[in-house]
Amino acid sequence: MVTLLVVALVVSLVAGVAFVVPALVLGYGIDTTGVLLGSTAAGQLAFLAVGYAYTRYRDVEVPVRRPSKRDLLFAGGGVVAALALAIALSLALTALNLVPDSVIGEVAATDPAFLLGLAVLSVLIVAPAEELLFRGAIQGRLRQRVGPAGAVVGAALVFGSVHLANYTGAFAPIVAGALLIAAVGCVFGVLYEYTENLVVPVAAHATYNVVLLVTSYLAA
Template identity: 40%
Template sequence: MTDDSDAADAGGVEPGAVAIRLGQSVLAVFAAFVAAAALVPIAADVGRFLGATQGSPALAVAETIGQTVGFAAAAVLFLVYAGDRELLRIRWPTRRESGFVVGGAVVLLVAQYALLLALSAVGVDVAQNRALSPGADAPVYFLYMVVVSVLFVGPAEELLFRGVAQGELRRALPAPAAVAVAGLLFGSIHFFAGTGTATQQAAYVLVATLLGCVLGSLYEDTGNLVVPALAHGAYNGVLFLIQYLAA
């Protein structure tokens, strides 16, 4: 950890520093969406050039890759511009950390279904992620997304929300608070990722926030961004595989 995070852990939280780090985190997320919006059409054009037709699963996959590349590029450029490249703690996972990857993916899956059951018990449904829609008439899409989740979605989203957002917040806040705020940022973007009523979308935000906190805890415990990136990708991949088998 940096000296700043050590000070935060010791109780030296300064509101001004928190505001600055939170602002940087929000700015990084905003920049990531701007970059994604710019790259998705380009990725779609590349997909069409390679033979993907409008509305096809292949084109949806290409657009997803474009979005995640935008996220990753914006995160890296933000860190370079801010001079915070040392925030990225990346290394090949040890055997212990590999166990955290597997265990983390399992915890994410169990936590999601437990949350869905709990919300269902009180009469609240959760919005469905728009990423599932292209597979409604073409189940092979789900198989494509298993690979894309591991190679692109998990790494890109963790780079942005744990590497950048949580890393910046960690310089001004103790670990639990930084994990929670970064988790909330991660959850909040899922409001527009789901289809349903406002209540269903809010429930989706809650679920995504809590799962984001699990990923943040993995990063905090291991100090290796590869761990939550792989756990996130594996978790998403299993969900897409389940959708394929169900279809």
């Protein structure tokens, strides 16, 4: 799993740089909304490619099918559970003075429209790419080794660790923020195990992100 994670991060970084360099040559600033969204999309597409390649290489089955009514109910319940968990943990981190500074928040302070762009990317690219890599590939592979419970927790921790880069500030709040994301990742992992359909955590993940991003935009 460590090798897969490293490969995914490296390929994602290379893809992001490959997008940014031509943009800089054309005179666009690295901190402009279009460049930031484009590099994010490039990095997430790299996650998608690595996740797909790994499932084929390791023969990890990733069930994808049209969601049934039961699947949609699970997805909706998962969104509610993820949001409730995130709010509860955020309140706890606030009480413990462990709220990290957000990179996304810093960018959005300059251009709130960045949040709407991320919301669109979440539906089109981010949720499908991250769920294929973390739930489909990593959780699927861990399930073969340690069973479903260990796979859900293990994949969620890897999912959270990747999001360490989302935060700035002191070490403890950054780790706390990543653990919050890992906890939400457990919700997506449970959805995947119960429904055996990757579309369900993708839908829940996308909706969860959209709710948070649009709410942040309206607040901004």
